[in-house]
Amino acid sequence: MLDFQLMSDAFPKLMGGVGLTGKLSILILLLGMMLAIPIAYARNAQSVWLHGPANAYILLIRGIPSLLQVFMVYYGLGQLDFVRHSALWPILRDPFWCVIIALGLNSAAYTAEIISGALRLIAKGPVEAAYALGLSWFQTQRKVTIPLAIRAALPAYENEIILTVKATSLASTVTLMDLTGVARLEVANTYAPYEIFLTAGAIYFCITTTLSWLLRRLEQRLSLEHMKTLNPTPLQQTETVHA
């Protein structure tokens, strides 16, 4: 049934596309995170001028298929004369950056939703304690709120990372030779979609499950239980002294 020779021939070629898939994933997640933090704060703000646009952005991005967003940036912007004559064209001309912009903007919306949810979950106690110790708003965010939010957001963000790795396969629709791009070319050359896509799927599976496993370990590392075993609280120390 399966032509294993074909699969092992295709494997090294497909692995050649993994580098681009990885590069795209990392840059998309970085851009997404950079944009998501201010959007998340804006979403939780009291002022309608802040949470209005933030909510609208998240709603809009989540309501449009990512494939269309890639096409809009790649073909849509390329059609406009003023874009082609602008200083940004060297970037927008390149399909690599088009995919990072389109999927980065996309990831920003989902990540902002995760972070804003995590920020709302944080208990008032530690934050009030920080203010009571004389920390400024900015110091409180940096030392208390954000670390706590990261811990709360990690399980949901793990999901976003996996989804982003898989979403990079859309890059193959705008000429990039990522893992899916190489797979489609191999299919066109061999007429064996079953073997080639199965091999590519197995590679994606290995990447995503490895990532998932690493993130689970990070989650455990950052969990409250684990932290307690690392630095026993002063209260426990006092108790031992008394005993």
Next chain:
Amino acid sequence: MMEFRKLKSVLAMSVVALGALSTPVMARDLRIATEGTYAPWSFVDEKGNLTGWDVDIAKALCEEMKVKCQIVAQEWDGIIPGLLAKKYDMIVASMTVTEKRKQQVAFSQKYKNTTSQFVAAKGSYPDTSPAALAGKRIGVQRGSSQDTFLTDNYKDSEIVRYDKTTDPEMDLIAGRIDLLLANRVTSMVGFLATPEAANFGLVGKEYSGGVLGEGNAIAVRKDDPELLKQVNSALDAIFKNGKYDQVTSKYFKFKLM
């Protein structure tokens, strides 16, 4: 007497029915795949109907073979796998006959001559040899015979591969690629006839033969010789009775064969 006549007609009907069973190709509805995004050969019109030269040829063949046909649109890079997976019975999609495709499918007699030519800014590349195009970005449809031709011969150029033939046209206008390679007639009546392509034209010489093949043919599965025989005789018929030229004149001012 009446009874006997009735019996005779019943018998005659059974014979017809048996005949239909023994030639399943005639009895079944034929499913035909075309590309659907490759004007003027096959495309979807404003009303959402699949139309074009290939679609009309397919209909003429069905009429000749006296079968009911269903024509479906299928993306190019999955069109041969779809045939092999029996999603449809034949491909009428201006497919070029190549040695590689012959290993997978059986081809009918040739139903169209075809050549390929580069498209670029008017008068920009009088020489389109591999040496002259070194370092240039050339757009092409992934998995097309032109893709194989470029991959084999233009090793110093950057080959940019697209899903559909219309995609590199957009990128040629946008300036992301320097040239594109496609079927000559397709470029002439399609892209180059649009106002957006006013500054673009055919450049260099026409290419054919080798991996570019000698012409287009209809593809069927190798295990379906009966259908192939019927397609070939239907093609003979439409070449002779003028139906082929009639379909061609609907789309072009010149003859294709």
